[in-house]
C-alpha cells in the first residue's frame with residue numbers, strides 16, 4: 001500500500017520547524033517510523049542553489065523555477081521512493097509554499113500567479129494526503145523570527161500578509177486536505193493538537 005504524505009505549511013515564524021522537531025520526539029508518532037523531510041531540501045544540489053537564490057536579488061520567475069526544480073528532485077529522490085515503501089512522510093513546507101509565496105512574488109509578472117504556479121505542478125507533483133496550515137498574524141511571526149535572529153527576504157509584514165491570505169484561501173478551497181491550526185497557542189498545545197489529528201487521520205486511512 002502507498003504511504004501517506006503529511007505536510008506542514010505556514011508563513012515564516014509560524015512554528016513549523018518547532019512542530020516538526022516535537023513530532024520527531026513524540027512517542028505516538030515515532031511508533032510509525034515516519035520519514036521527516038523539508039523544502040527547500042538541505043544538503044542537495046538543488047537545495048543549495050535555492051538557498052543562494054533566496055539570499056540574493058534573484059529574478060522572481062527564476063526563483064520559482066529553482067524552488068520547483070528542488071521539488072522535482074525531492075519527489076524523485078525521497079518522497080516517491082518512501083511512499084512506494086509504504087512510509088509516512090512528514091514534510092516541513094511543500095508545494096503549497098510555492099503557491100502562496102510565489103503567488104505573491106509573481107504578482108508583477110503574471111495576471112493570475114496562483115493558478116499559473118498550480119498549473120506548473122499539475123500532472124507530476126504528488127498532492128499531500130493531509131496538510132496542516134499553521135495560521136498566525138505576521139506581526140507575531142515576525143517578532144518570533146526576530147528573536148530567532150534570522151532574516152529572510154520574505155519576512156516583511158505586507159508580503160507575509162498576502163502569503164497568509166493565499167494559504168487561507170487554499171485551505172478554504174480544500175477543507176478535506178487542510179487542517180488549520182491557530183499557531184498563536186503554546187508549542188505544547190500545538191503539538192497535542194497536531195498529534196491528535198495525525199492519529200485520527202491514520203486510523204481512518
Ligand SMILES: Nc1ncnc2c1ncn2[C@@H]1O[C@H](COP(=O)(O)OP(=O)(O)O)[C@@H](O)[C@H]1O
Pocket residue numbers: 010011012013014015016017018019144145147148183184185186187190
Ligand atoms: N507556539 C509558539 N509560541 C511561541 N514561540 C514559538 C512557538 N513556536 C515556535 N516559536 C518560536 O518562534 C520562532 C520561529 O519558529 P520556527 O519553528 O522556526 O518557525 P518556522 O519553521 O515556521 O519558520 C523560534 O524562535 C521558535 O522558538
Ligand SMILES: Cc1cn([C@H]2C[C@H](O)[C@@H](COP(=O)(O)OP(=O)(O)O)O2)c(=O)[nH]c1=O
Pocket residue numbers: 011012013017039040054067092093094097098099101102152154155
Ligand atoms: C519551499 C518554499 C519556500 N519559500 C520561502 C519560505 C521561506 O521564507 C524561505 C525559506 O524557507 P525555510 O527555510 O523553510 O524558512 P523558514 O524556516 O523561515 O520557514 O523560502 C518559497 O518562497 N517558496 C517555496 O516553494
